[in-house]
Amino acid sequence: MTAADGTAVRVGVFGLLGSGNLGNDGSLEAVLGYLGQRHPEAAVDALCGGPETVTARFGIPATRLHWNRAEYRTASRVGSVAAKGLGKFVDVFRTAAWVRRHDVVIVPGMGVLEATLPLRPWGFPYSLFLLCASGRLLGTRVALVSVGAAEIGSRPTRALVRWSARLAAYRSYRDDRSRDAMRAMGVDTSRDKVYPDLAFSLPAPPSGTPSDSPGPVCVGVMDFHGGNDDRARAEEIHGRYLDGTIRFVRTLAEEGRPVRLLTGDACDASVVAAVLDAVDSPLVTAAEPASLADLMNETAAADTVVAVRYHNLICALKSGTPTLALSYAAKSDALMERMGLGAYCHPAREADAGRLLEQFRALEKDSAELRRTLAERNQVVTGQLDDQFDELTAALFPATDNAPTLRETP
Incomplete structure (x- = not known):
């Protein structure tokens, strides 16, 4: 897939990838499989939590998500608190500069619009907001693909998540409850669709043959x-x-x-x-x-x-x-x-x-x-994910001679 000027389309992937969570990395693997099959000429790199791991495992260039290397350590001293505050400021410009280098940025699955586990607003919700706001300001299409969402009680976190979703060019959810949660938080989801989790597109191993006696x-x-x-x-x-x-x-x-x-x-x-x-x-x-x-x-x-x-x-x-x-x-x-x-x-x-x-x-x-x-059921979800990838291609990789206008979100 090439841009109008003949150069390869530049695709970024974004998230807490390479940080030790196998589910997050599985979602990345699924999206890279989709890009490799349908858009093999795309130039792909990542802005992520564990860039060394992502590059070593998936063979794509990767940049550290946060300027502050101690982002996820508890800050108790004045110096470490100041470093975190400075990092949040620097990340505004780092994120925007990274987004600007891309035609498309994909957030592959994950529960990026939920707080079902302990989460602070100035952590990943802030990073996601910077991504989506940069995309809207700089004209880079940002896609939240088969993501998870849940209603959030914390007002700061809720606001950041809501605005991130509103500013994205494309949204799909991994279940109906996620879409319902975003609607309840004030996002217009009338044109958003629901597809299975991206990990269902990964190859499945041969099923085992249960024995007559109780097994493992x-x-x-x-x-x-x-x-x-x-x-x-x-x-x-x-x-x-x-x-x-x-x-x-x-x-x-x-x-x-x-x-x-x-x-x-x-x-x-x-x-x-x-x-x-x-x-x-x-x-x-x-x-x-x-x-x-x-x-x-x-x-x-x-x-x-x-x-x-x-x-x-x-x-x-x-x-x-x-x-x-x-x-x-x-x-x-x-x-x-x-x-x-x-x-x-x-x-x-x-x-x-x-x-x-x-x-x-x-x-x-x-x-x-x-x-x-x-x-x-596995046959059904595999077909649904094929439909998801068809829709994603139409939304993010339009033909260069007939590029449709993407949905405007409030």
């Missing part, structure tokens, strides 16, 4: 302390979640079931260590996935999956393995409903080992039927 169970874990509005109860929520998970895993091990612990972010290692120490069984082991492909291979080899992180759920569902969601946000419930497993959700904030075991046994009893359901 994958249990995804998370360093979960509640959401943005749960800060006062964070430790209580974490303790309840961890206790319920440990009791559940211990029971499976006592029944002779091999259990494989899965993570989705570097910060989850502490939970893995706590579960291994508390259960202390050779039947309980921990995987060390480096990508969503690794997670899919793990889940495809299991009889059943119990998972909490959103993209762990996607990997399990994509691989066709019956899955029970320890749900910490509406997006997990929406995903399970889309894939026909809406009955198999359990609240992560109130993890109860007894109830979790009841749901797990019901899931295993219906395993054969659920595998058929997942095979059918």
Whole structure:
């Protein structure tokens, strides 16, 4: 794809990529796959959280998202607080300069319009606002593609997220609840569409063949302390979640079931260590996935999956393995409903080992039927993502001799 002057179209990808979250990197991988297949001549680079990791893994140039290298460390001294403040000012010009070098910027999936985990307004919401405002001012098309959203209580964060969405040239959401949330926060979503999460476009591993006897169970874990509005109860929520998970895993091990612990972010290692120490069984082991492909291979080899992180759920569902969601946000419930497993959700904030075991046994009893359901639903979502990529091409890569006018957003 070339611009009117014959040069390659310059495409930027933006987000907390390369920072240890496998779901975010999986969304990037999906968009790079789309660009490589449909727009192979595009020149692609990234503005992201972990530029070295992104360049090493995906082979594209990458720039650090923040001028201040200590952006995500707690600032307690006067000097570090001042450095953060200066960084916010410098990032205005850094972001604008990066955006100006591109024809198109894509924000690939991720929950960029939500605060279902602890989030400060001057963190990523501020960065996203700088991106979208720069795009609008400089004439660069910014696309929020299959993103997650949720209503936000904090007024500063809500305002930044709302204006980011309004200033974007293209928006699509990964579920109806995300679109509804943006509408409730004052964004005109009448022309926005809903498509599955981008990770569903990634290749799926061959499905495993369940044995007649009970086989391995994958249990995804998370360093979960509640959401943005749960800060006062964070430790209580974490303790309840961890206790319920440990009791559940211990029971499976006592029944002779091999259990494989899965993570989705570097910060989850502490939970893995706590579960291994508390259960202390050779039947309980921990995987060390480096990508969503690794997670899919793990889940495809299991009889059943119990998972909490959103993209762990996607990997399990994509691989066709019956899955029970320890749900910490509406997006997990929406995903399970889309894939026909809406009955198999359990609240992560109130993890109860007894109830979790009841749901797990019901899931295993219906395993054969659920595998058929997942095979059918996966065919549907793959087709829907093909439609998404068709629409994205029409919106962001118009023919140079007949470029349509993009939707104006208020």
